[in-house]
Structures are given as structure tokens and as C-alpha cells.
Amino acid sequence: MIRCPDCGARPGGRVECDAAFHELGARAVANVVFAYRRRATVDAYCLQHSAYIRSVKSLAVHLCGLCAAIERSDDPRVDNAIWSSLRVAPDAVKPPMPAPT
Secondary structure (H helix, E strand, O other), rough: OOOOOOOOOOOOOOHHHHHHHHHHHHHHHOHHHHHHOOOOOOOHHHHHHHHOOOOOOHHHHHHHHHHHHHHHHOOOOOHHHHHHHHOOOOOOOOOOOOOOO
């Protein structure tokens, strides 16, 4: 079986992993039940796939977004607070991402 090189999901590798993610996106557009957690889904997917974590700022935004989705899911102000208040030092360096298991 071919695994996704980033997250380790199978079968089908990266192509199938991306297809499954986009299918969830289509469901979110079609059904409010899936749309409710769309931001958490995007953040979790991005954190598992290196193409979406190219800088320390993108890492910080997705980590904060996922944390907010878990800890403050009932507060609609959280998403705006992350985008407007997040500051990353100019000399910050992105840590190495863990290898898939």
C-alpha cells in the first residue's frame, strides 16, 4: 500500500489524501453539519502536510487555529483574534516537522 509521504495515511498516497481532504471541503459547502468544523479540519490537514507549513508564521497560525477550535469552539471571535493578533518574531525559525509514523 502506498502511504501519504506527509501524514502516513493510506491507501493511495498523497493524491488520495488530497482527494479525501477536498471531499470534506465539498461536504462542508453542501451541508452545514460539516461546515461547522471546517476551520479545524483545514488546520489539522495543513499541520500534517509540509506544503502548507512553509514558514514559522504558517505553523503558528495553524497551531493556534486548531487549539482555538478545541478550546474555544463556542466563541466566534477567536478566528479573528488569531489573524489580527498573532505576532511572530522576524528571526523566528520554524522547527523541523516530525516524520509520519
